[in-house]
Amino acid sequence: MWEGEIDTRPGTRGSARRTTVTPKALTNTSYPKTKTKTTAAPKKTRHQAHPLLYLGVGMLVMLFLWTGLSAASGWFNTILDDIHYGRPRTFQTDAMVGHESGSTPSHFIAINLNRHIEIIELPGGDAAHARIYIGPQLFGEGDELIPVTLKFVDLNGDKKPDMLVDLRGSRVVFINEKGTFRMAQPAERRQLEQTLQRSDG
Structure with missing residues (x-):
């Protein structure tokens, strides 16, 4: 008997067995499994600046403030002297x-x-x-x-x-x-x- 056939001969006990037919051609066929890769979004790596960069920027800001305030102070003193003298x-x-x-x-x-x-x-x-x-x-x-x-x-x-x-x-x-x-x-x-x-x- 072939696999998947039903035995209908007289004298056999039992009734028809139900089996599923699986053709051999299909069993050997393998389908490629598609793997879905779940990759996490790339982490944004924050580039750390050197601490001396902050110090240098701070010093430049202070230099500009000092220069600006000195010029403003000189200008203000000249205006006051103009008013008084x-x-x-x-x-x-x-x-x-x-x-x-x-x-x-x-x-x-x-x-x-x-x-x-x-x-x-x-x-x-x-x-x-x-x-x-x-x-x-x-x-x-x-x-x-x-x-x-x-x-x-x-x-x-x-x-x-x-x-x-x-x-x-x-x-x-x-x-x-x-x-x-x-x-x-x-x-x-x-x-x-x-x-x-x-x-x-």
């Missing part, structure tokens, strides 16, 4: 220096005119007797914008206020003598500097 830089004050004939104080105008320092005194406020004192000449770039201020202090102990010209840190002394001011002589400067240091401290 104008252009050319001018400073005015009144002081009793002993050159007055009455009770009206002398009027002083200090000017930084194109890097030339000039001080104008109106004794007792009288413009008819005006005196002009020539101060130092400045040579640096942008020095025409330095404000000049005046202060009157007795520096040589003769009971007459001397004129102290301040050029943003640099000071020039004019001695009050014989009803006028004269620039301090080199021999007097050492004593005047010591007096200034004592008065500043």
Whole structure:
């Protein structure tokens, strides 16, 4: 008997067996199995930058901030000086220096005119007797914008206020003598500097 046939002979016990027919041609045929690969999505590897890169970028940012703030600070100071002293830089004050004939104080105008320092005194406020004192000449770039201020202090102990010209840190002394001011002589400067240091401290 062939595989898959039904035995129908008489005298055999049992009834027909049911079997499934599987042709041999089909059993030997093998179909390629398709494997579905389940691969995970590739992980995005994050490239780690060297820590010194962050340090370098931070330093560059600080450099740009420092440069910008310095420029802004200089610009702001120039604007403030423009408001306070104008252009050319001018400073005015009144002081009793002993050159007055009455009770009206002398009027002083200090000017930084194109890097030339000039001080104008109106004794007792009288413009008819005006005196002009020539101060130092400045040579640096942008020095025409330095404000000049005046202060009157007795520096040589003769009971007459001397004129102290301040050029943003640099000071020039004019001695009050014989009803006028004269620039301090080199021999007097050492004593005047010591007096200034004592008065500043």
